[in-house]
Amino acid sequence: MPLSASVTSTHNHDLEHADILVLYGITGDLAKKMLLPALYKLTERGMLTVPVVGVAYSDFDDEALRAHARQSVIDAGYTIDEKLFAKFAADLSIVTGDFTDPAIYAKIGKAVAGKGFAAHYLAIPPSLFDKVAAGLAEAGLNKNARLVVEKPFGHDLASARQLEAVLEQYFDRDHLLRVDHFLGDESVEGLGTFRFANTLLAPVWDRSYIDNVQITLAEDFDVADRGSFYDAVGCLRDVVQNHLFQVMTLLAMDPPNVADPQALALEKWRLLHSVRTIDPADVVRGQYEGYLDVKGVKKGSETETYIALRLWIDNWRWAGVPFYIRSGKALAVTATEVCVQLRRPPSELFRGLAGDVPPNLIRIRLEPGAGIAFELMARRGERGQLPVSFPMGIDFEKVLGGQAKPYENILHAAVVGDSSGFAFFPAIEESWRIVGKILESGKPTVYKSGGWGPDAAAKLPGGDGWHNPAEELFYATHIGEATPEPKHNPEPKDAAQKK
Numbered sequence: 001m002p003l004s005a006s007v008t009s010t011h012n013h014d015l016e017h018a019d020i021l022v023l024y025g026i027t028g029d030l031a032k033k034m035l036l037p038a039l040y041k042l043t044e045r046g047m048l049t050v051p052v053v054g055v056a057y058s059d060f061d062d063e064a065l066r067a068h069a070r071q072s073v074i075d076a077g078y079t080i081d082e083k084l085f086a087k088f089a090a091d092l093s094i095v096t097g098d099f100t101d102p103a104i105y106a107k108i109g110k111a112v113a114g115k116g117f118a119a120h121y122l123a124i125p126p127s128l129f130d131k132v133a134a135g136l137a138e139a140g141l142n143k144n145a146r147l148v149v150e151k152p153f154g155h156d157l158a159s160a161r162q163l164e165a166v167l168e169q170y171f172d173r174d175h176l177l178r179v180d181h182f183l184g185d186e187s188v189e190g191l192g193t194f195r196f197a198n199t200l201l202a203p204v205w206d207r208s209y210i211d212n213v214q215i216t217l218a219e220d221f222d223v224a225d226r227g228s229f230y231d232a233v234g235c236l237r238d239v240v241q242n243h244l245f246q247v248m249t250l251l252a253m254d255p256p257n258v259a260d261p262q263a264l265a266l267e268k269w270r271l272l273h274s275v276r277t278i279d280p281a282d283v284v285r286g287q288y289e290g291y292l293d294v295k296g297v298k299k300g301s302e303t304e305t306y307i308a309l310r311l312w313i314d315n316w317r318w319a320g321v322p323f324y325i326r327s328g329k330a331l332a333v334t335a336t337e338v339c340v341q342l343r344r345p346p347s348e349l350f351r352g353l354a355g356d357v358p359p360n361l362i363r364i365r366l367e368p369g370a371g372i373a374f375e376l377m378a379r380r381g382e383r384g385q386l387p388v389s390f391p392m393g394i395d396f397e398k399v400l401g402g403q404a405k406p407y408e409n410i411l412h413a414a415v416v417g418d419s420s421g422f423a424f425f426p427a428i429e430e431s432w433r434i435v436g437k438i439l440e441s442g443k444p445t446v447y448k449s450g451g452w453g454p455d456a457a458a459k460l461p462g463g464d465g466w467h468n469p470a471e472e473l474f475y476a477t478h479i480g481e482a483t484p485e486p487k488h489n490p491e492p493k494d495a496a497q498k499k
């Protein structure tokens, strides 16, 4: 199918509003941490108006599921409002069985019979996506229904294409949605607003003024009880090829000519199409010490729990500007942050500052505590004093109010049929093409928990090194709060970070 036809068919705003949500994998980790709390919050916001049928293998009945949902909501940090929870629970039920057994589809058929249009949401191991789609089709449950599949979509370009082809045998393109929860993340979506609603940034947003762009998704926790899932996937496939490429795309793309999901999808694809296939020499992999002891991890596994890479965008705007992306488990902090480093001024009028004049930075914090901080230079105090770097920023939650969680947006879009919040298959193909030469993992370097990954990764950016995110972005609202020792880099950059 030509790209333009694919855009028209998959980014159609006017899909059917579902009358029932069928949630496969309701007893799983994602459902516990994200989906059940999100459904509760949607109930609170008056945005969940359809019954939810969960499906899983466990021997749960409706009451056990409701108790599980209650605990999930509490564990997510919400206080239960009993009246609200009763409303949510009344519309929550479960069907159990094995997805490889045709009997389960007959049971699901009974649960959805006469209920209208169904949204079948697969939060299950990806190896089962095609089997469940086939089972639904054999039972006639692909009619008057759409299929929503979690990530990862394939494990390389060939398998993604194969999965798409298999799923399209049972659900046509208009009825197939591929989840990337970063597309439901308000802070990630806000990157588009930041870039395209501010003319201030437009003139500097290219190779003339930007030295490099860094994107970090750091997690201070390890793989915990997700060993068997994670070991088959690794960091690159878990968060880089999908989530962090969404971030990179929004940072680097050109503005769409009109505010419409189809134009946006095409611009994103155009950007990804210009990204050079990553060279294995531009990648550093790591594995945290102790990973091999995690339950579910294969003996001697070489799966990476950390990856840092450099990529290049071969277009007019970005030629020669490196984009650095890194992510890892068991690192120093939990933070997803973009740091755009601007070029230094062309003439050094302020020599004498310890080392070079620090470059201007634009830090865009995506989570936790979304916000933006510009690190600028200003003269401080009396005449003759050297300029200092100070952050000028905004904490979005404090100033603009709270945001819906990504899975509230994803589940809502899955039910109401808003396809613009889902991944566009030609963009998924480009993403797999970009990482095509680095999927085969070499032996990762072991790193200690609580730091910033393998030493070799520190050298990847050269020059000024990584601008590590802190636990919280430092916000100063006026120059009086400037500090000569910026709080956002808790560890001073050491010599190893310089080339």
Ligand SMILES: NC(=O)C1=CN([C@@H]2O[C@H](COP(=O)(O)OP(=O)(O)OC[C@H]3O[C@@H](n4cnc5c(N)ncnc54)[C@H](OP(=O)(O)O)[C@@H]3O)[C@@H](O)[C@H]2O)C=CC1
Binding pocket: 024, 025, 026, 027, 028, 029, 030, 031, 033, 055, 056, 057, 058, 059, 097, 098, 099, 100, 122, 123, 124, 125, 126, 128, 150, 151, 152, 226, 229
């Ligand atoms: N966990 C996370 O943080 C994230 C996960 N995802 C994605 O969500 C999806 C689910 O992941 P996750 O929740 O971690 O996986 P889990 O292994 O924790 O859960 C899998 C779910 O599928 C059910 N299931 C598995 N096999 C069968 C079967 N043969 N028949 C019936 N039910 C079955 C399980 O039922 P039972 O419990 O009864 O065995 C369980 O409800 C994956 O695609 C993953 O990539 C995406 C983002 C984050």
Ligand SMILES: O=C1O[C@H](COP(=O)(O)O)[C@@H](O)[C@H](O)[C@H]1O
Binding pocket: 219, 238, 239, 336, 367
């Ligand atoms: O999809 C996944 O994403 C999370 C990170 O997303 P966030 O919104 O929680 O920051 C990651 O921890 C997990 O391993 C991965 O499967």
